[in-house]
Structures are given as C-alpha cells and as structure tokens.
Amino acid sequence: MPVDKPRYIERGGEIVIRQPLGLRDVTMYSFVLAADRDRLIALVDRDLNAPAAGAVRYVPAGPFVALICADIARGQALEEPDHSKGWMAEKDVAFWIPLFAGKQVGPVFVPQRLVFYLPYVFVDNIAATVTGREIYGFPKESGVIRFPAGPCAEGRFEVDTLIIRKYEPASFGEVARLIDVEPAEPPPSPPEAGGWTDLEAGLGALGDRLKDLFESDAVEAAAGAALEALLAATRPGTRLVFLKQFRDAEDPARACYQAIIEAPAVVTSLHRGGWMPRHRVRVAEADSHPIVRDLGLAGAEIESLLATWLSFDFTMDRGTVVWSAQG
Template structure:
C-alpha cells in the first residue's frame, strides 16, 4: 500500500477499522457466513488489509450519504465563502428542474479498449487510481434532445428565469468500483459524457462551472415529435488539423439520417414506461440473464448492479477542473464528481428502430482533429473515400418524453 502522508495513514487506519467492524456485524447477523469464511484458506495479510480498507471506505461513503439525506443541516460546504451573485449571472443555482424533454437516443457499437482508455484518461489517472471506473459495455449512446424549460429549483433563481435547451450528448456506461487485490469489485453503474453540445451560454456555463460537464456550443436540427424523424444535424466550432494557422469555424459535425423505411405496421413500438425501454437496452448491450460479462477484461457484474440500470435514475460522473491562472498547464481545482438525474414525470415514448421493428437509421460523423469522436470511442463504421467522415449503423433508436431533475452532486475524489 502506498501511503504518502500521516493524514493518509490515519485515514487508512480508520477505514480498516470501519471495515473490520462492518465484517464483525456481518458475522453476528449471519453466523453461517462466518463458518463458511473459516473454512477458506487464509488470505495474505496485504490482501486482507486492502479488502478491509475498501469495505471501510464504502461504509464511510454510505454513512456520509445517510447524514446528508437525513440531516441536511450538516452542510459540509458551510466552510466555503458565499457565492457572489451578478444581475446577469450565467451560472444558475442548482439543482435544476427540466420539463418536457424530448429525447432521441441512438446506440452505436464502440471498442471496450478505447472506452477503457477514455475512462483512464479522464477519471482514473487524475486520481492516481484512488477511484476506478471501467466501461460496462462496448455500446455507446448518443442522444439528441430538446428541453422546453430548464430552471433552478431553489430561490431566488427559481423566480428569475428559465431557459429552453437543445443538446447532443455521447454517453459511456461505466462501472464505478474498487481494486481489491487482483480483483475489481464493481459497486454502481454510472454514465460518463465525453462530448456534449448545447445551444445556450447559461446551459454551458452552469454545466461546466457546477458539475464540470465539458459542454460546448452547438447548432441543431432536431425534429419536433410531431414531425418525421428523418434528419438530425449538429454543427459546432471545429477545425480539421492542429496548426497555428487553423481557424475555428462553424462546421457540420454529425448527422443522423433515416435510411430505410419499414411497413407502417412495424414502424414503432409504444413504451408505456421507461422500464420497457431498459429491458430492450439490456437485451442489446448485455445479452445475459445473470451477469454483465466483460470477456476481454475478465470480470463481470452481479445482477443487483444490472438492475440499477434504469432510465428513472441515471448517475453521471464528470472530471471537474479549472486551469491555474499562474500556470495554465496545471489545474488549480480538480475533482471527480457524480450527480443523479431523476425522472420526475414520464409522459410517453416509443422504439424507433430495433431488430425487425421500426425504420433504419445511420449516423455520419465528420472527422476533425478538434473532435476525434470516432477514434476516442472506437466507433465501428465505414470511412468515406476522402476520409472526411465515417458512416455508422445505429443498433437501437428510441424517443422518450419526460420531465427530470438534475440534483446536487457529490465529490468522489478531490486533489489536495
């Protein structure tokens, strides 16, 4: 174990003690488990300490969450100075209420190896392995959405203004967990958003400053739910190559096109609840009744974690960081944060394309040095002869209409 300071020694010792206490409570409540463990070969001391420390850290997080839930006045941020508001403030007060979200979702096939490198770069390596995130599947979700109203839940911002939003997001489903000896122990499913485009500055600023969501401005063509979903487009400021003479220009980044129409009797499948969509998603990306198998990574996830995959509540993870003013190559603040997005009201939805159901769609992504989406996500498609774009088959397409809440976040790890 690499312990670099007396503070870490104390913290690790505390977690080992908590882990040991938690194990004792488990044995007292389940004597049969104690008998089973006594029959196992003894563990190496180093591995036992690591397991107890991991269990203690998990218990510590659960206690903190319990305190925050039932004792909201125990505010850990009370030591921070008051935020200075401006009349033209672009960073609105969270949490947020989002109403009438029309979300089109498109599943694409990516590469586990590329997605692991992505998780390593933006989540695992900044914390030097203190937090661990691994891709749960090689499938990547892209959503295109319009949201009629985004507003603050808390006063005074709740009484000031609301914004409408258009957005395009790439989602990577990952597993947060701990390395215990040679084994990775998955604890919860999360979603990481390596690319997200929005239409307005308050949406961009609030997302970046509060949650660390790496948003950028985009320009969209997204069909209204009453229109046929035949063409979606996203433009943004992009550049083909890195050069001192390269100029950022508004350019077409991607488009989704309906390429094949089915008979009307097969064109859609109504979704009465979001759980019906999740059943279809599980069939597509996990294809296993008991476990999420990750063959090339040699590990799997227990059923209770699979069941936590639900559209009713999505936990997102971000790298929140700010450049230092004296040395821009360094971050004056850097943290791994998570937050919950919860559906408050589901309205309707449908499957647009899956197997024999619905129309067929195709995504075209244009290649830019500024936006290496295909390369970073390992998306599998057909490159054009000029190598200017890549055409990608869409494995599953859907549309949902709902309201949701973007909650306050939690700091999982923060640099010292």
C-alpha cells in the first residue's frame, strides 16, 4: 500500500513555482549539430539507462543534437495559488538530444515514444533554475545570457557561467564565456526571405532539408523517425526526460532521491517561423563542462548543419515518474 507523500512546506524566499507552467511569446532558435552517436549512447546509458536498470530504455535517435536558445517573454503558473504570484521572463540555452524510449526485449529494442534529453541547460533567472531542478530534474545552471534582438538582427548568442577549467586543487572557479554562437554566412536578403508565412509548409521544408542532410549519408534505417524526433519539439505533446536526483547528506557518493521523470511540453499556439543562416558554435574547454566530449561534437568550434527560428506558446505540464529508486 503506497505511503502518502508529505505536504510540501511553503517557505518565504523560495520561489519554486508550481506546475503546470504557461510560457508565452517564446522565440526559439535551433541549431542542429552533428554528433557522435557512440558518445551519445554512452551519455544516455550513464545518465538514464544505468539508474533505471532495465525498467525503461533510451536510445539516441541519430548522430545529431540541437542547441536550442529560447527567449521566453512570459512564464507563469497556470493554476492558483501560484498564478496570482505573477510572471517572469527568462532566457535559456540547452543542448537537446532526441531519444527513442522503449523496452529491451531480449536482443531487440522496441521503441514506444519519442523524448528529448537535455544534459546541459543554462538560464538567466534563478527562480527558473530552482523550479526546473527541484520539480522536474532539469540540470539547470544560472548564467548571463545574451541574444540578438530578433531572428533577423545582428548579434551573437552568448552564455557566461561558473566554470572550472581544470580539475586540480589549486583551480579557481570563475564566471567565463562557455558558449558563443555567431552567423557563419550572411542572413537572407531581404530579411523577409527567411520567414515562413505558413508554418506547416515551413515544418515540411525543414523535414525535407533534414532528410537531405542525414539520409544521404545512410545514417540508419530509423532515419525517418529520428528526423521526426527533431520536428517533434514544435508539436503538441513533446515529452522531455530527466534524471531527478539529490545528493545524500550522510554519504556523498549516494543519492537520497533518484528518479527518471518524463513530462510533456505542449505547444498551445504557433505564431511564426523561418530559416536562419548557418551558425558557428564555440564551446569552451572546461573540466566542469565536458560538453564536446559528452555529446561527441567534432570539436570546440563547429558549424551548424542548419538553423531555424520559431515563435510559439507552450505549457510545461505535470510530470510522470517512469522509474524511481524508491520503487
């Protein structure tokens, strides 16, 4: 018989906003990057499959990730009492890995759904950091984030955050540039040439371009489904997967709580979208953030395979515990 969960104690100064969350006037910039599939498999095995111990299995959809830069104009709880607390804005930058979630049946993996795993996430709002980590298990870190004024505006995407360049006793943690993204080619001229007047047609064109990029290299038989995974971020019911854990106070090598959480990010309204020029992505080398190694990127400076932008609203809904160490 399940034990009732204790009531959450609401304390002053803790701005942990209750889900579901409504996020409006979001402009999302997406940069698709080639990645090493074996590295992605190793990362997903470590973070998700090893803890779950067969209860669920996740497999990378293909040899690519997306660097997503999201400018969220308004985020607010959808339900009382937190809806009446007000709203906030935030910028976040994250690496998204599309995965198939399913079951291992003997030697055969049976995919059941598409999900996204975000191993690195940076935000400029401390309330969003705490809410994301404590409720869902987003590995959010606070940082100083700068975006261009809009999809056709000049400028760069920049993330400054606390890093440790080399793990050794004398090392000093410092706030420094970790991610830098700038155009690698001129923007379309006139700027309107980069816009989609019909989003369905635009998403279809995106799918065609992705197929040209990946199927031409004979990635794998599941390439079509993998491409669909990338497009899924713009459609209702996109599921995100998290490793939610807290370090134990008595034994620092253990977790006092550990679970695999999945939660739907439901797009409620699509506004506009379009192509962007390819961008050059630079990731600083730091032992604290082995992004290039974890994702199997070709190097600390790489060029995106393609780039798009979308404007939409979405809801971050309640999550589901897919597996937990507590049973």
